[in-house]
Amino acid sequence: MYRIVIIEDDYRIAEINRGFVEQVKGFQVVGIALNGKTGMEMIDKYQPDLVLLDVYIPDISGEKIFRLIKENYPKIDIITITAAKEVTTLEYFLRYGVFDYLIKPIRMERLQYSLKKYHQYREKLKKEKELDQHEIDSIMDKSFANDREKSPKGIDPITLERIQRFIAQLQTGFTAEEVAKQLGISRTTARRYLEYLLKKEEIKAELRYGTVGRPERVYCPLDQ
Incomplete structure (x- = not known):
């Protein structure tokens, strides 16, 4: 079971995302934080596998939360959920290793697709000691649009x-x-x-x- 912490300042949206997540077998939301301080406390307490992170958080910026997680909990993966469409924002999160970048309002299918890709990625790394180029390409290609085109x-x-x-x-x-x-x-x-x-x-x-x-x-x- 993969455990998730949601950091989202809008409680209604956080609960909607919880519902989306818990329809995917193998995932469980262990905590919802409405601000960055509580989010970091939950991450320290629950040590989740994955964080769904809103970029616009009132007390701590999403960029700073992201950096704190990566510096202090390097094994935790992050999916950002944001209204920010600027290339510079996307570039920042890509550079520091975001697993996926979702634009609000997110569709249930898109979030669930990302979770399934995450499941495949983790299971593949858990089972194998070595990967060939084809398997690496499969792991690295997490693009929803590309999969549709292919x-x-x-x-x-x-x-x-x-x-x-x-x-x-x-x-x-x-x-x-x-x-x-x-x-x-x-x-x-x-x-x-x-x-x-x-x-x-x-x-x-x-x-x-x-x-x-x-x-x-x-x-x-x-x-x-």
Whole structure:
């Protein structure tokens, strides 16, 4: 379970983001701070894996909070959530190692996509002692837009997002037929998208053997 602290001065937005986060299996919000001082206290107390950081904080600037976290808690990753679109602001956070940079108002799908990329990144580093160039490229490329552009023929980004959202809510293994029935698509289409996600290592698969007939292919989230 990856633990998250949210630093956001607008309580309503913080609670919305909490809801978005907790729809993604494997993530838990352990604290919400409405100012920088409380945020740093929570980080020291909970030692989270990830911080969702608003840039415009009344008592301490987002840039200073970011720097304090990186200097004192180098293993904690940060996703900034901000209305700041200036290139200089983006450049600052990129230079100091932000995991992702989200512009307000954020869409649920975009934040959840970022969390899933974070999960893949952490799990890959946890499992492997060495990585080849292809695996490194996969980790380094965290761009939502680029992934959409790189979708192969037959993979529609909107349908893919629908399937990813559906999978994020599941607690058990699932079949292509179950996905097709829930989303109103054909079983062939569901299987094509699930095999695509399997190839991208976003899910895993195994064979379920019944008493009669052919074994059934069952897909599961990576953390099951």
